[in-house]
Amino acid sequence: MIKPIIQVQLGKQGISDNFIQTLKRDFQKYKNVKVSVLRSARENKEDVKKHADTILEKLGEHYTAKIIGFTIALKKWKKPMR
Numbered sequence: 001m002i003k004p005i006i007q008v009q010l011g012k013q014g015i016s017d018n019f020i021q022t023l024k025r026d027f028q029k030y031k032n033v034k035v036s037v038l039r040s041a042r043e044n045k046e047d048v049k050k051h052a053d054t055i056l057e058k059l060g061e062h063y064t065a066k067i068i069g070f071t072i073a074l075k076k077w078k079k080p081m082r
Helices: 017-029 045-059
Strands: 003-010 030-037 063-068 071-076
Touching: 003 017, 017 030, 017 045, 030 045, 045 063, 045 071
Parallel strands: 003 030
Antiparallel strands: 030 071, 063 071
């Protein structure tokens, strides 16, 4: 059974290959993933948007993102969204 949601944190290490692999592994068990962007990884809301774009670029075309405050809500779709 796929669980509805999980929350992970993005800190000063930034978006590494290990972070992307963790997200892909989380999407095998969860329908949605929320990424909380910690203060050490951002200075303003524009940084959150840049992180969301980078994550989507590295994950692929089956994913979408919605920014809510300093949180990035990611969702995986069966069909490409771009």
